[in-house]
Amino acid sequence: MNTVIKVSNLTAGYDTGPVIWGVSFEIPEGVVAGIVGPNGAGKSTLLKVMVGMLKPHSGTVLFWNKQYDEVYKRIAYVPQKEEVDWTFPATVYDVVMMGRWVHRRLWGRITKTDRELVKQALETVEMWDYRHRQISRLSGGQQQRVFFARALAQDPDLFLLDEPFAGVDMKTEEKLLELLKNQASQGKTVVVVHHNLFTASEHFQWLVLLNMHVVSAGPPDSVLTPENIERAYGGHLPVLARLSQRLSSLKEKPTR
Amino acid sequence: MIIDLPIHILIALAFIGWFSGLMGAILLVHHRVLIGDVLSHSVLAGSAFVFLIFMDASFPMLIAGAFASTILSAILIEFIRTNTPLKDDVILGIVLAFMFALGISFLAVAQRIPDVDKAILNTLLLGEVSAILPNEVPYMVIASVIGSLFIWGFYRGWFFTGFDSVFGYTQHLPVGIIRKILLIITASGILLTAYISGVVLAVGLLIAPALIGRYFSTRLHTTLLIAGFSGSALAVLGGFISASIEGLSTGPLIVFSAGLIGLLTIMFSPHYGIILHKLRYQIFKWTRGMENILRAGYKLLEQKGNMSYAFTIEELKQTCDDPPPSWTLLLKVLEWKGFVQKKGTRWTFTSAGLEKARHLTRLHRLLELYLSEIVKIAPERVHSYAESLEHIITPEVEKRLYELLRDKQYDPHKKPVPWNGSG
Structure with missing residues (x-):
């Protein structure tokens, strides 16, 4: 498998000092990968460094x-819903078109292909019927789908999503995940920052x-060992107990 | 009434009003309208300072001075913002107070200097369009056009600065530069606005057209267009009013009419207007009341076992769980709509009324069934939920309910579901 992301010995943070220390890991092509850890583990910091918002x-x-800097157009970043201003006067269509503006920049002409890609993206997330809807009148799950449509319209090879499942209902979560898996099966790579260890x-x-350091990276089976979880979550017993229960019940099922 | 408003002033007002509207709309969607207020209050300091140094109150000199001070204010704001943890309201408050106090002080000193024509300095405070000279108008028009072109030219940019800057940064769009351009457009544009409406009230001419644009549209380009046109119209309107009343400054009149129309917009706009919102609520309340009367009547007829029974209002009151705002008035409306007929002190359903009542009852009982059997809510609690839901069900949901529950004959309280005419 080809490696898409290679992070080597990364230390980064803010004026007050580093948040992540000597982080190294790789993510292969064509997977839906999760970056998981407790609050304050440096997940967002890591993502900010990855997309060039923060210098390591x-x-x-x-x-x-x-x-x-050489490949940013091939990478679609989906910020947290809370980071943007949903009262901005724009429709669903306008927001998804932003994905094309990435390629056309500030003044390039919008072509038929651009419009076609926007339409496809909206149809993929089943939001085409809502294209004229003002963005402030969307539910949380719909906002997340519009954001993902924008990423799709950008036609990237790598998706980076910051907490896409925060504040959306179970059904939307499943649907979104299916969309992500679909992209992965087409050879694209998806990286999701996720706080919920149980669904990870x-x-x-x-x-x-x-957790400030990379505790472990790889397929879920090899990563989610009790020792690793204890190192990441600091031996939080209730968490451990519930998770090992969950894991053992999972292991009884055949792995995909 | 003949209003004496020279054509060159009309042109100046129309163009500056247009540009002010655009500028206000862009600042509004960035939540930064107050920065326009701070920058306009800074105009006086620069103009008066230049006058004190060069003893020259000509238009280009004053504009140059004013521009220097708005830019200074903008830099000051950004400097404090990046170097202190202070919040925007504090920063803007400090800079506004400081720059305006400076301007007023310079003005006071300037007043004491004899023998130089400085009347124009006073007009800056509250704005006086009759002070606009024909030879100044071309500059104003050109500046307005250039400013507007900048705002339209960065159309996509505003999405990245106003809506989602993080996305803009990650895609290497010049978000920081576009933000600075917004500040420069405001710092230079506000000079024109302040020139016609006065430095104190300039923000009014930014905010009112912007509100109109924002309230009447859902997209950025329509917001901009509406704001531009309303800015133009409001400025011209204010100009006419002030020209027709002797001895009134233009600025306050322009801003007063703009403010008035802005307030009306908040009240009456179709999407977000307060009045329409309240009106819709009242209409809903009355519709709901009528539906409840019809359903209570149906229940009563069921109890009597006689679908053509003539009932009194008293009997209805005893059957209804959710009393309407007014019994007599709503029964009158129902009569007018042809659902009920009055016979002495008693009422009967017409065939249309009976059909409507049966339909509402069917919906109510199906909702109770749905809530108890599928959502698994205890039967004794479903009635009140169904009571509120039945008024907001769309035909599409209704159809689904019918399909889902088509073989049910009785609701959770063992009352028959009136599927057809037999009741």
Whole structure:
């Protein structure tokens, strides 16, 4: 398998000091990967460094063996819903078209292909009927789908999603996950920052368990061992007990 | 009444009003309208300072001075913002108070200087369009056009600065630069606005058209267009009013009419207007009341076992769990709509009324069934839920309910579901 993301010895943080220390891991092509860890583990910091919003103190992040600056158009970043202003006067269609503006920049002409891609993206997330809807009048799950449609319209090879399942209902979560898996099966790579350890083993084919250091990275089975979880979550017993229960019940099922 | 408003002033008002509207709309969607207020209050300091130094109150000199001070204010705001943990309201408050106090002080000093024409400095405070000279108008028009072109030119940019800057940063769009351009457009544009409406009230001419644009549209380009046109119209309107009343400054009149129309917009706009919102609520309350009367009547007829029974209001009152706002009035409306007929002190259903009542009862009982059998809510509690839901069910949901529950004959309280005419 080809490596899409290679993070080597990354230390990064803010003026007050590093948040993540000497982080190294790889993510292969064509998987839905989860970056999982407790609150304050540095997940968001890691993602910010990856997309070039924050300069690392040391270490490197490479995508397809290249710097982010060379390949950013192939990478679609989906921010947390709370980070944007949903009162902005725009329709669903306008927001998804932003995915095309990435390629056309500020003044390039919008072509028929662009419009076609926007339409396809909206149809994929089943939001085409809502295209004229003002974005402030969407539910949380719909907002998340519109965001994902924007990423699709960008036509990238790698998706980076920051907590896409936060504040959406179970059904939307499943639906979104299906969309992500679909992309992965087409050879695209999907990386999701996720806080819920319990659903992580079911959602992702590749896991990065983070708590300021990388505790472990790889397929869920090899990552979610009791020792690793104890190292990441600091031996939080109730968490451990519930998770090991969950894991043992999972192991009885045949692995996909 | 002949209003004496020279054509060059009309042109200036129309163009500056248009540009002010666009500028206000862009600031509004960035939640930064107050920065326009701070920058306009800074105008005076620069203009008066230049006058004190050069003893020259010509248009280009004053504009140059004003521009220097708005830019200074903008830099000051950004400097404090990036270097202190202070919040925006504090920063804007400090800079506004400081720059305006400075301006007023310079103005006071300037007043004491004899023998130089400085009347124009006073007009800056509250705005006076009759002070606009024909040879100044071309500059104003050109500046407005350039400013508007900048705002339209960065159309996509505003999405990345106003809606989702993180996405813009990750895709290497010049978000920071576009933000600075917004500040520069405001710092230079506000000079024109302040020139016609006065430095104190300029923000009014930004905010009112922007509100109109925002309230009447859901997309950025329509917001901009509506804001631009209303800015134009409001400025011209204010100009006419002030020209028709002797001795009134233009600025307050422009801003007063703009503010008035802005307030009306908040009250009456179709999507978010307060009045229509309240009206819709009242209409809903009355419709709901009528539906409840019909259903109570149906229940009564069922109890009497006689579908053509003539009932009194008293009997209805005893059957109804959710009393309407007014019995007599709503029965009158129902009569007018042809659902009930009055016979002395008693009422009967017409065939249309009976059909409507049967339909409402069917819906209510199916909802109770749905809530108790599928949502698994205890039967004794489903009635009140169904009571509120039945008024907001769409035909599509209703159809689904019918399909889902088509073989049910009785509701959870063992009352028959009136599927057909036999009741």
